[in-house]
Amino acid sequence: MINLKDLLYIKRGFLSKDECDEIIEEYHNIPNEANQEHCPESLEGVDTWSTYKVKQARLGTDVFELIHKSVETMVCDYHDYLDTFESFHCMRRTSLLFPHTYRIMKYDTGAWIHPHTDHAPYIYGSCTINLNEEYTGGDFSFWNGNHKVELKRGDAMIWPADYFWVHAVDEIQSGTRYSVNCFLRATPEYYPEHVRFGVPIPVALKNSAWDGNRAPI
Secondary structure, three states, X not given: OOOHHHHOEXXXXXXXXXXXHHHHHHHHHOOXXXXXXXXXOOOOOOEEEOOOEEEEOOOOOHHHHHXXXXXXXXXXXXXXXXXXXXXXXXXXXXXXXXEOOOEEEEEXXXXXXXXXXXXXXXXXXXXXXXXXXXXXXXXXXXXXXXXXXXXXXXXXXXXXXXXXXXXXXXXXXXXXXXXXXXXXXXXXXXXXXXXXXXXXXXXXXXXXXXXXXXXXX
């Protein structure tokens, strides 16, 4: 029997320390002021602001390309992993084709993310990469604490995005945590159409994927 936890795909040590440090440095080099984000809390639906800070990776930079290629690899490897179950529809390969935005996130001591999901129209997955280890707390918490995931420097994780995938990030007890996060879409939104993942799609489904004129089926 398949357990929901089986659909969490983690690659340990996916990025090197130098690559992680390069992304952290980019966060501090981006001149734009960091933003905060909000979304409904999962149990009562109250719109809630999280306390981390976020900056968008800059399109056209080496760091943007590093993040994009890394997430692309995670998406392709995730599909290969899901294929091993021989249980899931191949149409899913048309649903994880574009990044939403590449968000570089900073969690100072006391920061956290409330329980929520990443579900929205045309968003079918999420990917995160942990960038450092100089903090305590900050574990991923799925299903209101029923499953915890500790990520180390360079670890990457991908999972589906729908209303069943409630997750949070525990409060940072000390230090500062950095990460990259991206929602995975079936259609482009904020970036040009060429910022796309090279996901292999079965020939029979080519007409079902985004073609620049219409949304996928």
